[in-house]
Amino acid sequence: MRLTLDGDWHATVAGDPLRSTPRFDFPGQCVRIAEYADVEEWQRFLGETFGSQEWLWDAPDELRFDQADRELVGAGFRLPYWSADAEDSARIPATPPVRPGGLRADEARDFRLEITTELCRAPGDTVLTCLRDLDVLDAPLEARIGIAPDVALLVQGATVVGWSLTDPARYLTTGFAAPDQAPPSPATRLLLTECLDIVTSPLLDEVRGRNPAALKRLRTLDHALRNQRGDRHRADALLALISNLVEDYADPSAAREP
Template sequence: MRLVLDDNWTATVAGDPLRHTPRFDFRDFRVRVAEYANVEERGRFLLDTFGSQPWLWDTPDELRFDPEGRDLVGAEFQVAGESADPEDSARLSTTPAVRPGSLRADEALDFRLEVTAELCRAHGDTVLTCLRDLDVLDEPLEARIGIAPDTALLIQDGTVVGWSLTDPARYLTTGFAAPDPNPPSPATRRLLTECLDLITTPLLYEVRNRNPATLARLRALDKALRNQCEDRHRANALLALISNLVEDYADRPTGQKP
């Protein structure tokens, strides 16, 4: 299968998927699938590979390829902050099944990969799916390519139209740290859903507008994360963003801009 990622830039589905464990950096709201473990290593990785990457104020999603074999060696995706209505999320088909595979660039040239705009959340947030737009839901998907553990690209009419992360609670972390290898606790899964409710639209608007009921909910969530005794690595990953929202909107006097 040949895929179109940016105008005339194409890649072929070939090879084995990446073995890197996904890292769901909740504070930055992005998913990293790569070997680099800090900013310096990431900088070297970008210099040694080609593909899509940030440029000045532009922050597209990233697929990076090895110059020699042109095989996919890493990816980084921004989680969309616009949460689709439950009715739209329910329209997302579970077929076709994920097919493990990788990508091989047809040419060693840089390209642009637009960030996705819509977040579809499965029941219980067992899967997070980010789509180019909701028009994708009007037609069946052609394929799901599993480029890494629990990480897939969504294909429609030969074009990449989104990506998905299955069991996102498992991969919660902060920055470049590896996720906890132990399974997430049931409490963490529930808290992830509460966090996603508050940091995506429409409730995020209520947080920013300092709706009293929503801020009370935010403070209660902050307290629950601080008091969770088990699964601390993941709880801290969630808290890294929630505590910032509490500081900016719940603790800051009205009228002061964050």
């Protein structure tokens, strides 16, 4: 299958998927699939590869390819800030199934991969599906290409229209750190759902507007994360963003103007 990613930029589904464990950087609201472990290694990685990448004020999604064989060697995806309603999320098709595969760029030149705009959440947030727009749901998907463990590209009309992450709680972490290898606790799964409610619109808009009910919910979540026993690496990843929201909007010393 030959895919279109940016107008006249194409890649072919070929080879093996990435073997790197996904990292769901919750404070950064992004998913990374690559071997680099810190900023220096990330910068070196960018210099040795080509594709779509962050540049100054521009922050597209990332697909990086090896300069020599043009094979996919890394990826990074940003979560949308808008959470689709339950009715639209329920329209995500169950087919086709995910088929593992890598990508090979048709040519070695950079391109720009637009970020997705709609976050569709399965019940219990067992799967996060991020779409270019909700119009994608009006037609069947052509393919789901599993480019890494639990990460798939969604294809419609030979064009990449989104991506998905299965079992996001398993991959929670911060920055470039590897996720905990132990499975997430049931409490962590429940807290992830509450956190995703808070950090996406429309509820995020209520937090920023200092709606009393929303701020109470935010403080309750902050307390629960601080007092969770066990699975601390994942709890701390969630807390890193939630505590910032508390400081900015729910702390008594915070400014009262929106």
